[in-house]
Amino acid sequence: MIKLYNTLTRKKQIFKPVKKTRNEVGFYSCGPTVYWYAHIGNLRTYIFNDLLKRVLEYNRYKVKHVMNLTDVGHLTSDADEGEDKMEKAAQKEKKTAWQIAEFYAQAFKKDIKALNIKEPGQWVKATDHIKEQIALIRILEKKGYTYRIKDGIYFDTSKIKDYGKLAGLKKRKLKAGARVKITEGKKNITDFALWKFSPKEFKRQMEWDSPWGIGFPGWHTECIAMAEKYLGIPFDIHTGAIDLIPIHHTNEIAQAQAAFGKKMANFWLHGEHLILEHGKMAKSEGNIILIDDLIKKQINPLSYRYLCLQAHYRSKLTFSWESLKSAQNALNNLYEKIAEIKSKNKMPKSDRSERFWHRDKFLSYINDDLNTPKALAFIWKLIKEDKISYELLLEFDRVLGLDLDKIKEIKIPAGIKELAEKREKYRKEKNWEKADQIRKEIEKLGFKVEDTSQGADIKKGC
Numbered sequence: 179m180i181k182l183y184n185t186l187t188r189k190k191q192i193f194k195p196v197k198k199t200r201n202e203v204g205f206y207s208c209g210p211t212v213y214w215y216a217h218i219g220n221l222r223t224y225i226f227n228d229l230l231k232r233v234l235e236y237n238r239y240k241v242k243h244v245m246n247l248t249d250v251g252h253l254t255s256d257a258d259e260g261e262d263k264m265e266k267a268a269q270k271e272k273k274t275a276w277q278i279a280e281f282y283a284q285a286f287k288k289d290i291k292a293l294n295i296k297e298p299g300q301w302v303k304a305t306d307h308i309k310e311q312i313a314l315i316r317i318l319e320k321k322g323y324t325y326r327i328k329d330g331i332y333f334d335t336s337k338i339k340d341y342g343k344l345a346g347l348k349k350r351k352l353k354a355g356a357r358v359k360i361t362e363g364k365k366n367i368t369d370f371a372l373w374k375f376s377p378k379e380f381k382r383q384m385e386w387d388s389p390w391g392i393g394f395p396g397w398h399t400e401c402i403a404m405a406e407k408y409l410g411i412p413f414d415i416h417t418g419a420i421d422l423i424p425i426h427h428t429n430e431i432a433q434a435q436a437a438f439g440k441k442m443a444n445f446w447l448h449g450e451h452l453i454l455e456h457g458k459m460a461k462s463e464g465n466i467i468l469i470d471d472l473i474k475k476q477i478n479p480l481s482y483r484y485l486c487l488q489a490h491y492r493s494k495l496t497f498s499w500e501s502l503k504s505a506q507n508a509l510n511n512l513y514e515k516i517a518e519i520k521s522k523n524k525m526p527k528s529d530r531s532e533r534f535w536h537r538d539k540f541l542s543y544i545n546d547d548l549n550t551p552k553a554l555a556f557i558w559k560l561i562k563e564d565k566i567s568y569e570l571l572l573e574f575d576r577v578l579g580l581d582l583d584k585i586k587e588i589k590i591p592a593g594i595k596e597l598a599e600k601r602e603k604y605r606k607e608k609n610w611e612k613a614d615q616i617r618k619e620i621e622k623l624g625f626k627v628e629d630t631s632q633g634a635d636i637k638k639g640c
């Protein structure tokens with residue numbers, strides 16, 4: 179039984195798939211806008227997506243995962259104004275918008291690989307689905323949800339009864355508190371562009387013909403058009419970070435309701451942001467950190483994954499280099515412990531029924547709205563009590579994704595073993611001086627001996 183916090187109902191709910199008989203889960207995550215590198219804040223959201231997918235798979239669901247790449251239509255302002263991020267980047271880098279999209283999509287794929295984030299079963303690009311987006315806008319038009327103004331075709335949000343339910347938005351409040359500049363001709367502040375006309379002053383690189391004129395789709399239409407095509411609606415789970423709740427996801431829900439008379443997804447899950455001590459990580463603030471920055475500092479990107487697992491996905495996570503270093507140390511300690519467990523190749527101090535209980539306990543944490551901090555603490559407890567087997571650790575790593583299977587057992591060279599035996603002999607003879615001499619010799623060779631109740635234990639490192 180998996181419980182997930184659904185933003186739509188503001189409750190933790192038991193997860194039940196739409197297709198009850200097939201054990202299949204339709205999962206759509208809003209992907210990156212590929213105009214620049216994803217920063218580690220963006221990547222926190224994809225680690226959360228990955229975790230959710232791995233938890234579903236651990237619970238034996240077949241996950242049909244679709245992720246989009248936004249390669250057109252995401253403007254620099256929330257008020258459907260400003261430049262297209264893709265075209266702006268193209269000008270800056272003196273490349274075509276298509277080259278920009280391809281380059282940063284590949285960079286994103288490289289980053290998620292470094293973080294052990296499983297690729298979605300299907301990548302879908304907005305520019306490959308212009309036909310589908312036009313078809314969707316036509317349905318909306320026929321049903322009377324659209325109107326035309328100078329710069330494009332807009333969605334009339336006043337026609338949706340509970341518009342803004344996902345975000346708990348109150349329309350009156352929104353109007354009063356709105357600080358965004360309203361586009362000329364827009365009927366309601368929440369109305370959004372479905373199709374934007376190309377400007378007259380210059381030629382855009384990405385533009386298409388449509389029943390309304392040459393232009394390009396608005397950002398909020400691609401996901402609903404592609405999710406409907408590849409998953410059908412309603413599908414099971416839709417994800418993103420919290421900033422997508424009030425506008426992007428709210429507008430996706432409105433279009434699904436208007437075009438198909440259905441809800442888009444049953445569960446809406448949103449990850450909290452990664453923040454810095456002095457505020458949000460944003461390109462405009464110039465405080466962006468990339469995976470490459472970690473690699474340059476010789477930090478294993480999986481340390482960042484570990485850092486994210488230490489916090490619940492619905493809590494803000496404050497990033498600092500110190501916290502990342504601590505995560506790196508903790509991960510290295512974990513690797514060391516695993517190498518030891520592997521090289522000892524001995525059964526843990528737990529019987530079969532206890533091991534069943536351990537598996538259940540782990541499951542109870544991850545199935546409780548992905549409580550990885552508790553799951554990690556539980557694993558550490560088992561390790562410290564010498565109660566976990568190598569096999570069970572690998573099984574848990576199917577969820578954690580920390581590459582625990584790649585840890586090599588510690589190979590103790592025969593010469594070191596001989597020295598340790600000799601030292602043991604001297605110890606038994608109470609010849610402490612000689613025993614200590616050999617201990618120092620062993621340490622010089624990069625190993626250490628620890629005396630336990632079961633005899634001497636040899637480890638790597640001094």
Ligand code: AMP
Pocket residue numbers: 208209210211212218219220221222223248418419420421422450451452453458459
């Ligand atoms: P974008 O590439 O700008 O479309 O953003 C990609 C994803 O990253 C979206 O789901 C955003 O909501 C999410 N995101 C943006 N900033 C942060 C942050 N500081 N922490 C976590 N997720 C973020």
Ligand code: ZN
Pocket residue numbers: 207208209401426
């Ligand atoms: Zn989306």
